[in-house]
Amino acid sequence: MIIKVYVHGYFRKNVGDDLFLKVLTKRYPAITFYANIQPQFSDVFSDLTNLVIHDQNDFQDFKMKAVSFLTHGAMIDSLIKYDAIIELGGSIFMQNGVKSRVSRLHAAFANKKIPYFIIGSNFGPYFDDDYLTNHDRLFAKTDGVVFRDSYSGQLFKSNHKVLVEPDVIFNLGKRDHLKSNHGISTIAFSLVDFWKLSERDKKWLNRSEYIIQLSNVISNYVDQGYECKLLSFCEFEGDLKLNHDIVSGLSEYSRQHVQIIEYSSSSEIIHEMQTADYLVSSRFHSMILGWLIGIPQLIVSYSRKTMNVVADIFPQQKTCNLEEFLENKICLQDFNRLPERQLDEAIAESSKQFQYFDAFLREYKVEHHN
Numbered sequence: 001m002i003i004k005v006y007v008h009g010y011f012r013k014n015v016g017d018d019l020f021l022k023v024l025t026k027r028y029p030a031i032t033f034y035a036n037i038q039p040q041f042s043d044v045f046s047d048l049t050n051l052v053i054h055d056q057n058d059f060q061d062f063k064m065k066a067v068s069f070l071t072h073g074a075m076i077d078s079l080i081k082y083d084a085i086i087e088l089g090g091s092i093f094m095q096n097g098v099k100s101r102v103s104r105l106h107a108a109f110a111n112k113k114i115p116y117f118i119i120g121s122n123f124g125p126y127f128d129d130d131y132l133t134n135h136d137r138l139f140a141k142t143d144g145v146v147f148r149d150s151y152s153g154q155l156f157k158s159n160h161k162v163l164v165e166p167d168v169i170f171n172l173g174k175r176d177h178l179k180s181n182h183g184i185s186t187i188a189f190s191l192v193d194f195w196k197l198s199e200r201d202k203k204w205l206n207r208s209e210y211i212i213q214l215s216n217v218i219s220n221y222v223d224q225g226y227e228c229k230l231l232s233f234c235e236f237e238g239d240l241k242l243n244h245d246i247v248s249g250l251s252e253y254s255r256q257h258v259q260i261i262e263y264s265s266s267s268e269i270i271h272e273m274q275t276a277d278y279l280v281s282s283r284f285h286s287m288i289l290g291w292l293i294g295i296p297q298l299i300v301s302y303s304r305k306t307m308n309v310v311a312d313i314f315p316q317q318k319t320c321n322l323e324e325f326l327e328n329k330i331c332l333q334d335f336n337r338l339p340e341r342q343l344d345e346a347i348a349e350s351s352k353q354f355q356y357f358d359a360f361l362r363e364y365k366v367e368h369h370n
Contacts, residue, residue, distance in 0.1 A: 003031045003364055004081070008109070009088040013041040014234035016169065016285030019266050020088050020120055023171045025051050027354065027368050028361075034082065041236075044265055084115040084360060088168075090148070090284065091305060092121045093135060100130035102138045110141040117357050118145040120168040122305045123152035144356025149308040163355070166313065169288045170350035174343065177294045178274045180227070187221055187332075188229040188276035190286035191246075193238030197302050201322050211242075213326040215249035220328050222254045229272055231261045233283045239263075278335050280325075284309075291343060296335035300325045313346055314338045 007024065010017045025033055025048045034052045037045070042053050087109065109116050118139070126132060136156055139145045145162045147153050153164035180186040191214065194207040205213075218228050230243035243260045250258060261272045273279060273289055279297040281287040284306055290297040291314070299319040301307050310317050318336050338346075351370060358368065 001364060003083050003361075003366060005031055005033050005084045005086055006082040007033050007035045007086045007088050008105075009035070010090075011035060011037045011041055011045075012234065012236040013044060013263060014237065015263060015266055015269055016233070016283070016288075017089055018044050019172065019285065020090075020168050021045065021051070022048065022266065023168055024086070024088060024119075024354075027171065027370075028366065029369060030366055031361075044263075082114060083364075084117065084143075084357070085109055086357065087116070087118040088120055090121060092118070093123045093126075095124070095126040095128075095131045098127075100128050100134060102134050106138055110138055115143040115360055116141075117143055117360070119353050119357065120146070120148055121152070122147055122149050122308065123155055125304065143360065146353045146356065148353070149305065150312050151304075151308040163352070165352040165355075166346040166350040167285075167288050167309065168350065168353050169285055170292070170346045171353070172289075172292060173347055175270060175274055175289070175293045179277050180275055184225070184227050185277040186227040186229060186275070187278045187280065188231055188273050189218070189280045190231045190233050190283040191239070191242060191280075191300075192282045192302055193242045195238065197322065201302070204323075211245045211249055214242075214246050217326060217328055218246060218258060219250055219254045222250075222257045226257075228258045229261055229276060230258065231269060231272060231283075231286070232263050233269070233286060235263060239283075278332055291338040291346070294337050294343075296332070296337055298325075298330055298335045314342055 007021065009020060011021060021035065022045075029050055032050055032052060034054065036054045039055060045051055045053065087106075123135070132155060136159055139156060139159050139161050142161055147162065147164045148167045150164055153162060156162040194202070194210045221228055230246060232239040232243055240260070240262060247255055247258055247260060261269065263269055270289060270293075273286070273295065274293050276295065279286070279290045279295045280300060281290055281297055282300045282302055287297070287299055287306065297318070299306060299310060299317055300322060301319055302322060307319070310319060316336065317338070318334050320330055324330065354368070361368070
């Protein structure tokens with residue numbers, strides 16, 4: 001029997017979310033997965049032979065029809081002939097503005113006859129209890145929710161459909177730390193653009209000042225004799241433009257020692273991280289990949305989701321806020337690695353992100369690859 005599973009997620013050439021989809025498809029090679037992805041973002045999945053990609057633009061029509069399910073009975077079942085739906089992603093449940101209701105698409109997915117699983121997410125930020133209550137009801141209607149942090153799980157601790165396990169990307173397993181091979185120490189940076197910063201940071205900083213100060217940080221490391229790599233984890237969210245803006249603010253001398261790494265494949269990004277000596281991570285999944293590689297790392301946190309996972313996995317991780325980072329007061333000697341024992345535990349437990357889906361597949365006697 002051919003099993004067809006629809007996967008809904010944020011697939012816009014973002015390293016973290018793209019790796020989610022790669023982990024999923026490679027874990028279940030006997031299943032055919034379907035996803036709606038715009039053509040300009042789909043090339044990174046060309047090696048996934050069990051993934052069928054539909055044009056994301058066609059999904060807009062689907063969403064409108066899915067919403068109508070709320071008043072038109074079995075509309076979902078007539079629209080999508082799948083055996084299951086997987087919602088795959090990280091920051092899926094963020095309250096935007098004053099609306100406290102569940103999104104219509106999530107409600108449509110839950111109010112149907114097709115099994116619906118939510119894998120790999122965190123919850124929040126949210127601003128009122130109604131938002132929490134409404135999502136508690138949503139999760140109870142699903143066939144299983146597995147969050148990636150204890151904070152999110154505790155919000156729904158009485159909901160028997162909700163569990164917590166380490167991030168999906170830990171399923172990639174360990175990666176060797178190769179270090180730079182040209183005799184000069186290298187620092188890799190995964191930085192986020194201004195709009196992603198906390199409201200607190202935006203109050204004392206504007207984007208122009210942010211760029212100037214980041215350029216100063218990079219120049220300082222170059223002056224100390226380091227090569228620098230600026231990694232673009234998601235061009236759509238401004239990483240690449242940010243990196244070019246930083247370089248444009250450097251002296252001619254500093255530019256000769258700074259390389260911008262565009263995201264063309266996740267394996268290339270991972271390789272660039274493996275061949276660095278130190279890593280500065282603002283991007284959430286840069287942090288996870290840094291742990292898997294075993295590279296000395298500093299976390300520059302811009303969101304609670306990062307610190308929640310640090311608290312779960314490695315509370316001793318060297319972290320700082322943006323202001324501290326821009327002050328250039330962090331010593332490379334303070335960067336640290338996730339200890340082997342804790343890393344092994346996170347890798348082993350992360351496979352349980354799929355436990356609800358695995359239970360569903362046992363009815364079909366489908367095997368998976370660890």
